[in-house]
Amino acid sequence: MFFDLNIVGNSFEKNIELAEYASSCGWDHINFSYSPKNFEHALNFKDDLIDRFLDRDMAIDYTLYIKSKNVGNIFKLIKKFRNKVNCISVLGGDLRVNRASTENIRLDILSRPYFQRFDSGLNHILAKQAKDNNVAIELSFNDILSSYFSYRSKIIANFKDIYTLYDKFHFPLIVSSGSKEIFDIKSPEDIRSFFEVTGFMDFDRSMECCGDILDYNKNRDDFIYKGVRRVNNEA
Amino acid sequence: MKLKVLPPTLRKNNHYFVVDVVYDGVLDKGQLVDVIWDGCVRFWGEMETSNFNLWVMRFVERGSFLGYSKYRAIVRFQRGFEEEFRAALVCINNYRHNRISFVCVGIGGTIKSCVDKYF
Numbered sequence: 001m002f003f004d005l006n007i008v009g010n011s012f013e014k015n016i017e018l019a020e021y022a023s024s025c026g027w028d029h030i031n032f033s034y035s036p037k038n039f040e041h042a043l044n045f046k047d048d049l050i051d052r053f054l055d056r057d058m059a060i061d062y063t064l065y066i067k068s069k070n071v072g073n074i075f076k077l078i079k080k081f082r083n084k085v086n087c088i089s090v091l092g093g094d095l096r097v098n099r100a101s102t103e104n105i106r107l108d109i110l111s112r113p114y115f116q117r118f119d120s121g122l123n124h125i126l127a128k129q130a131k132d133n134n135v136a137i138e139l140s141f142n143d144i145l146s147s148y149f150s151y152r153s154k155i156i157a158n159f160k161d162i163y164t165l166y167d168k169f170h171f172p173l174i175v176s177s178g179s180k181e182i183f184d185i186k187s188p189e190d191i192r193s194f195f196e197v198t199g200f201m202d203f204d205r206s207m208e209c210c211g212d213i214l215d216y217n218k219n220r221d222d223f224i225y226k227g228v229r230r231v232n233n234e235a
Numbered sequence: 236m237k238l239k240v241l242p243p244t245l246r247k248n249n250h251y252f253v254v255d256v257v258y259d260g261v262l263d264k265g266q267l268v269d270v271i272w273d274g275c276v277r278f279w280g281e282m283e284t285s286n287f288n289l290w291v292m293r294f295v296e297r298g299s300f301l302g303y304s305k306y307r308a309i310v311r312f313q314r315g316f317e318e319e320f321r322a323a324l325v326c327i328n329n330y331r332h333n334r335i336s337f338v339c340v341g342i343g344g345t346i347k348s349c350v351d352k353y354f
Contacts, residue, residue: 017301025338145328148277152326182301183257183336186325190339193321 002188003210005031005063005087006111006138006176009038012045016052018182023058025187029210030058031087033065036077039085061214063087065111071100078106086217089138092121102129108213109174111138113162118154120161130171134216136209137162137171139200141191142178156198163199172209173202247288248314253340253353254324256306259333264294267308270335274327279319287320288313292346295354307340309349317342 007018009032022030032049034042042062050060064085068074074097078088087108092098093115101110110130113121122130122137130137139162143155166173175195179185192203200206216223222230256267268291275284293309312320324337343349 021301144326181334182303183259183328183334185338186336187338187340190321190325190337193318194325197318197322 001028001207001211002026003029003031003174003207003214004177004179005109005174005210005213006033006065006089006140006178007031007185008178008180009034009042009062012049015045015049018179018185019049019053019058019060021182022179022185023053023056025185027188028058029061029214031061031063033063033089035065035067036081039064039081043084061086063089063109065089065091067091069094069097071096074100075104078104082106082220086214091115093117095121098122098126099129102126102135103133104135105133107133107135108217109136109138111176112140112143113137114155114158115143117158120158120165122162122165124165124169127165127169127171131169134172136174136213137166138174138176139195140176140178141186141194142180142184144194145184160199166200166202172206172212173200174206174209174213175200175203249288249311250314250317251292251343251346251349252310252312252317252320252324253343253349254308254310255338255340256308257300257336257338258304258306258330259335260331261304262306262330262335264291266330267291267294267306270327270330271310271324274337275320275323278323278326283319284323286313287316289320293350293354307354309346 004027007030009015015032053060062085064081066074066077074090089109089111090101090107092110092113098113098121101107139159144152147155175191177185195203224230275287290311291308292311295307297305297307321339327337329335341353
């Protein structure tokens with residue numbers, strides 16, 4: 001299964017265009033990301049969107065994408081939306097946000113920790129925290145696509161720093177397209193090729209991580225403690 | 236005088252990518268060659284691109300898609316450089332200030348197999 005957990009959500013018609021193209025490229029599950037401001041409005045047409053792609057065997061869901069440098073505000077938004085959405089992602093870049101995000105077990109994804117930075121935004125401490133709290137680190141392919149020359153090289157260098165930490169600490173690392181329009185959507189094999197030549201060989205594992213995040217959040221209420229889940233009639 | 240054809244053991248082994256191109260404008264075969272070479276040289280540099288042995292074998296227009304021009308092409312490259320070439324293609328995002336997108340549809344060992352399967 002190929003998951004893309006961050007395609008930038010828009011109007012209903014635009015989402016259909018993006019989803020159709022993603023489906024033709026070979027994606028099995030896509031998540032449209034919305035800011036907290038637009039999320040409530042987008043929920044109105046979520047069911048129509050899902051129904052439209054049932055026959056194509058493509059699943060659609062939403063991601064809440066929080067862009068804020070205020071840690072308190074981020075926690076408040078996570079608390080507010082945790083029960084309404086399967087996937088919550090926070091845009092990184094700010095060191096305090098990176099730290100707070102990797103420490104928060106209620107958060108699913110720290111997106112682009114290298115955003116607008118001269119380094120990867122992660123160190124061994126944050127990597128350990130991300131592993132312990134099961135917070136996935138997201139690398140966005142759109143950062144590569146929308147940059148060029150030295151800027152692109154620096155982003156690839158940041159990716160490589162993150163791969164080094166991943167190899168040692170094995171935190172969940174996921175890959176997404178961050179697409180805004182159809183020009184940004186590539187096939188999963190294309191994305192795999194890019195990440196493999198830059199040094200990330202666990203593309204399949206990253207897709208499994210995406211599936212795990214969504215599965216975990218479906219049963220999140222049943223988890224009493226890490227490793228302990230309330231079960232009903234499963235004997 | 237033409238060069239004599241190399242014996243099979245000395246020839247380069249080629250594979251072929253079938254590529255879908257979406258472009259916000261009109262593209263011809265020469266321009267496609269430019270885009271691909273430019274993309275490879277920018278991503279891999281001159282030295283590594285010299286290994287790719289690139290050649291555009293087929294180029295057809297496939298109508299419009301959401302208002303953009305859509306094309307399909309068969310591009311030859313040297314066997315063993317699939318991932319490298321694909322990564323360079325994927326990173327191409329604009330040509331002459333218009334957006335362009337490459338998606339690799341499939342890969343084949345002969346032109347005939349690619350045409351039979353994807354055209």
